[in-house]
Amino acid sequence: MRRYEDNYKQKGLRKQLVDNIRQKGITDENVLAAINNIPRHYFLDTAFEGIAYEDRAFPIGEGQTISQPYTVAYQTQLLDVKPFEKVLEIGTGSAYQACVLGELKVNLYTIERQKKLFDLVKTFPYKSKYPTIKFFYGDGYEGLPTYAPFDKILVTAAAPAIPEKLLKQLKVGGKMVIPVGAQDIQRMLRITKTGEDEFQEEVFDDFSFVPMLTGKKG
Template identity: 85%
Template sequence: MRRFEDSYKQKGLRRQLVDSIRQKGITDENVLTAINNIPRHFFLDTAFEGIAYEDRAFPIGEGQTISQPYTVAYQSQLLELKPYEKVLEIGTGSGYQACVLGELKVNVFTIERQKKLFDQVKQFPFKSKYPTLRFFYGDGYEGLPTYAPFDKVLVTAAAPQIPEKLLQQMKVGGKMVIPVGGQEVQRMLRITKVSETDYDQEMFDNFSFVPMLAGKTL
């Protein structure tokens, strides 16, 4: 059975990682502290432990990746999170981003469509540190209407367009952060729900995500 240990070396590498993403423009100290507090190597296969704190994405199986730490920090910063807000995350993946949100003391409802990844995260002991995380197996395009409305929505996969059902599940005044675009490059957008029918849209930097797919897998 795998043992989860966080050595002084790994903690030191994590501090270096935080310094590097601060230099790249991340200014939210709460987000930086969250990145520093979470052992990223716990979320990766042991083969990646030696390079877990490089600022890049790594495969986690099922054609999915654990996002680059800078990307995780960038999206988290754009959400402008406040403690105890309800956050809908589309694309649980390894669970790393969900735990960053948990470290920021928000209530997380996270959806994964890949059954194998969902089962792995459900059995992941580290997640028990964050009792505000709730995990769901389902179609991200459908959201979680039973638990709506949400203060914030975070999409961690490339969407060809903004999903209408996710907009409907936001509170008025709520924000969605989502990468939108083609397969190679997407533009990061922040959507603010001004009223039940009106939205403001802000455009930020370009990123590259795995595609957001519909439906569930067996």
């Protein structure tokens, strides 16, 4: 059974990582503190432990990745969450991004379509640190209408277009951050819901995400 240990070396590497992503342009000190507080190596296979604090993505199985820390910080900063906001995350993956949002004290609802990844997260002991995170196995395109509306929605996979059902689940005044594009490179968008059927779209930098797929995979 794996032991979870966060030693001085790992904490030092984490501080270097935070300094690195600060230099790349992340300015939200709450987001940087969340990255600094979370042992990223807990979310990876032990084979990656020695390189867990490099600023890059790593495979986690089922064709999925744990996102690059800069990307996690970038999306989180754009989302601009406040404590106790109700947030929907599409694509739990390793649960690293979910725990970053947990550090920011939001009430998080996170969906994973890959049953094997969902089951792994269910048995992951570190997530118990964040009782405000609720995990769901389901289709991200459908969202969670039962729990809507949400203050914020974060999509951590590349959508070919903005999913209409997710827009409907945003509160008026709410924001969604989503990478959009059908090719290898996507443009990061922030959508603000200004009325029941009115939206403002902001365009940011290019990124590369795994594709957002429909349905659930057992």
